[in-house]
Amino acid sequence: MTKKHKLVNEIGNGGETHQTTDESAGALTTNQGIRVSDNQNQLKSGDRGPVLLEDFVLREKIFHFDHERIPERIVHARGTAAHGFFELYESLSDITKADLFQRAGEKTPLFTRFSTVAGGAGSVDTPRDVRGFAVKFYTKEGNWDLVGNNIPVFFIQDAIKFPDLIHAAKMEADRGYPQAATAHDTFWDFISLMPEATHMIMWAMSDRTLPRTLRTMEGFGIHTFRLVNAEGKSTFVKFHWKPKQGLASSLWDEAVKVAGADPDFQRRDLFEAIERGDYPEWELGIQAFDQAFADSLPYDVLDPTKIIPEGVLPVRLIGRMVLDRYPDNFFAETEQVAFCPANIVPGVDFSNDPLLQGRLFSYLDTQKSRLGTANFHQIPINAPKCPVMNFQRDGQMQMLQPKGRANYEPNSLADNGENGGPRECPASGFTTFPSAEGHNEQGDKLRIRPASFADHYSQARMFFRSIDPAEQAHLASALVFELSKVAVEAIRLRMLGNLVNVDQELAQRVADGLAMTLPKANPAAVEVQDFDLSPALRIVKGDREPATLKGRTVGILIADGSEPSAVDTLLEQIKAEGGVAKIIAPKVGGAKMKGGAILKADGQLAGTPSVMVDAIAVVLSDVGCDMLLKDSAAVQFVMDAFGHLKAIGHTAEAKPLLDKAGVQADEGVVSLDAFVAAAAQRYWDREPKVRTLA
Numbered sequence: 121m122t123k124k125h126k127l128v129n130e131i132g133n134g135g136e137t138h139q140t141t142d143e144s145a146g147a148l149t150t151n152q153g154i155r156v157s158d159n160q161n162q163l164k165s166g167d168r169g170p171v172l173l174e175d176f177v178l179r180e181k182i183f184h185f186d187h188e189r190i191p192e193r194i195v196h197a198r199g200t201a202a203h204g205f206f207e208l209y210e211s212l213s214d215i216t217k218a219d220l221f222q223r224a225g226e227k228t229p230l231f232t233r234f235s236t237v238a239g240g241a242g243s244v245d246t247p248r249d250v251r252g253f254a255v256k257f258y259t260k261e262g263n264w265d266l267v268g269n270n271i272p273v274f275f276i277q278d279a280i281k282f283p284d285l286i287h288a289a290k291m292e293a294d295r296g297y298p299q300a301a302t303a304h305d306t307f308w309d310f311i312s313l314m315p316e317a318t319h320m321i322m323w324a325m326s327d328r329t330l331p332r333t334l335r336t337m338e339g340f341g342i343h344t345f346r347l348v349n350a351e352g353k354s355t356f357v358k359f360h361w362k363p364k365q366g367l368a369s370s371l372w373d374e375a376v377k378v379a380g381a382d383p384d385f386q387r388r389d390l391f392e393a394i395e396r397g398d399y400p401e402w403e404l405g406i407q408a409f410d411q412a413f414a415d416s417l418p419y420d421v422l423d424p425t426k427i428i429p430e431g432v433l434p435v436r437l438i439g440r441m442v443l444d445r446y447p448d449n450f451f452a453e454t455e456q457v458a459f460c461p462a463n464i465v466p467g468v469d470f471s472n473d474p475l476l477q478g479r480l481f482s483y484l485d486t487q488k489s490r491l492g493t494a495n496f497h498q499i500p501i502n503a504p505k506c507p508v509m510n511f512q513r514d515g516q517m518q519m520l521q522p523k524g525r526a527n528y529e530p531n532s533l534a535d536n537g538e539n540g541g542p543r544e545c546p547a548s549g550f551t552t553f554p555s556a557e558g559h560n561e562q563g564d565k566l567r568i569r570p571a572s573f574a575d576h577y578s579q580a581r582m583f584f585r586s587i588d589p590a591e592q593a594h595l596a597s598a599l600v601f602e603l604s605k606v607a608v609e610a611i612r613l614r615m616l617g618n619l620v621n622v623d624q625e626l627a628q629r630v631a632d633g634l635a636m637t638l639p640k641a642n643p644a645a646v647e648v649q650d651f652d653l654s655p656a657l658r659i660v661k662g663d664r665e666p667a668t669l670k671g672r673t674v675g676i677l678i679a680d681g682s683e684p685s686a687v688d689t690l691l692e693q694i695k696a697e698g699g700v701a702k703i704i705a706p707k708v709g710g711a712k713m714k715g716g717a718i719l720k721a722d723g724q725l726a727g728t729p730s731v732m733v734d735a736i737a738v739v740l741s742d743v744g745c746d747m748l749l750k751d752s753a754a755v756q757f758v759m760d761a762f763g764h765l766k767a768i769g770h771t772a773e774a775k776p777l778l779d780k781a782g783v784q785a786d787e788g789v790v791s792l793d794a795f796v797a798a799a800a801q802r803y804w805d806r807e808p809k810v811r812t813l814a
Contacts, residue, residue: 198239208226251337279482319580339360357406413433676703702723706753735798766803767788770791
């Protein structure tokens with residue numbers, strides 16, 4: 121019993137068996153470092169007597185547990201995150217003096233958090249919702265937070281409307297539902313009264329708000345920012361994140377079923393991809409332009425409800441982000457990370473975007489409320505990785521121990537040989553770019569919107585007409601679904617009047633889906649324009665839709681009697697294409713293959729529906745097929761894969777199961793030898809056969 125690292129079983133006073141250690145170096149302690157002798161039983165007066173107040177181990181443990189939760193974020197409460205790095209492709213010293221953009225090949229550590237907007241921390245991963253896309257760069261000059269979304273525009277033009285937007289989108293105040301959903305009266309009442317939200321609604325009702333995984337969605341900085349070079353020259357910039365895994369979304373029916381099968385689907389996907397070394401990557405792109413270019417556009421670049429189409433100004437790829445390490449502790453890092461758009465570095469600056477200006481205040485104020493102290497920046501996940509030196513002192517949870525008596529500036533203590541502390545840096549410190557945007561650099565203080573913000577429908581029209589017909593049908597159907605949940609008819613009519621300004625056919629499809637007469641167009645502040653279409657806005661059949669199996673998951677359904685060589689061949693082919701294979705069987709222990717060997721399963725059929733994978737291969741024998749014909753989970757497995765437009769590879773013996781599931785022959789239903797080549801895409805031409813869309 122004297123072996124240094126030996127663990128022994130002991131019987132506690134309550135009769136339980138638990139593990140303890142005889143090595144003091146590994147002993148359980150209180151928060152004060154006092155070793156705990158018994159972590160199983162309270163201190164009582166006699167074996168059946170009352171608990172004693174002096175039990176400090178109990179009191180500390182329960183006290184801490186009672187205060188484990190902190191206020192969740194008002195928006196973006198449900199999120200997941202990962203560590204990684206940013207690697208610069210080429211120097212941008214011609215347009216910015218920001219240190220992280222100076223040297224090609226240099227890597228900057230970062231932490232990226234993805235989130236949903238409307239739901240609470242306990243909601244699900246896959247609702248129809250905007251996704252937050254926030255990146256904290258730990259640069260040599262301090263932290264830079266690029267806090268954006270997976271959509272490049274916003275609902276509102278002015279930050280003063282943000283509380284109204286979120287109040288309208290969240291659970292209704294009297295009844296406390298719906299959770300993580302905008303399909304209700306208050307949201308659409310607000311949206312129908314705010315024509316400036318129309319462009320964002322096109323994005324929100326599109327497949328962009330149903331990303332297949334966090335790895336297959338774009339990110340955007342939303343606002344127009346500035347880059348400033350060493351000579352003080354300013355360049356406007358919009359930031360884009362392009363997923364190297366390709367752009368992919370889920371179907372609505374698929375997203376609903378994924379939520380039921382695995383509420384943590386996207387969180388789990390990110391974790392598992394990093395665990396297996398399939399590190400997610402995005403390329404950072406910029407649209408850089410000057411004031412003359414901004415003045416030439418028929419919309420205002422300071423308006424956060426507008427984009428600059430990539431056909432008008434191509435995105436220049438300047439570097440890549442790789443996420444290669446999952447947090448060690450979800451609370452300490454993912455939950456406590458504090459992003460703020462005001463965190464910028466020399467060489468990056470703000471524009472006068474009125475929504476951005478409001479965000480600069482709001483985020484900092486929120487962190488104090490959530491994390492309970494003005495010293496939240498000292499929490500390790502928030503702490504810069506460069507020296508931090510200032511005269512800010514004290515406050516709750518102060519962790520630093522500044523030396524010397526200088527806690528003010530200027531001071532002359534250094535002249536007396538004392539530590540005088542840091543000094544301002546006119547040469548290299550952050551300086552705000554001096555000029556305002558636009559033609560009127562000075563003006564009266566007015567509560568007013570510029571006339572250049574008044575066109576609320578032209579870009580919404582461009583977005584709708586640019587996306588693929590399949591996406592248009594999904595968008596129209598999403599509007600029908602959401603507005604069907606709106607009980608007040610006047611709200612539906614008002615929203616239809618807004619949609620007429622976007623596209624007459626879209627408005628008619630939605631009206632037909634609601635069995636309502638299409639009203640006249642609502643008055644528009646300015647005449648709606650027809651901009652050139654932008655193919656870059658597409659997901660379906662776009663140039664960023666995944667074309668390979670890399671990073672995608674294939675479900676291989678087996679049962680007793682399946683041919684092992686066929687499964688082995690599939691496994692080799694899928695691995696060669698960079699895909700992930702998941703063996704699925706009626707029982708988690710696996711199935712007895714032809715020849716008698718047991719092949720273990722990665723998932724049980726009833727608990728691993730086909731919505732969890734991107735394509736399926738049904739490798740069955742006659743015996744196995746006969747067995748699965750009586751299993752509703754198997755029929756639904758195949759039926760959903762077909763209905764969700766996925767590739768289906770199958771053995772000839774599996775044909776009766778496919779027939780029972782209603783599978784019809786098309787380009788995506790193939791034999792096993794053609795399956796891997798077919799598995800990298802969805803089959804959109806199949807959709808009219810499997811569902812009715814608006």
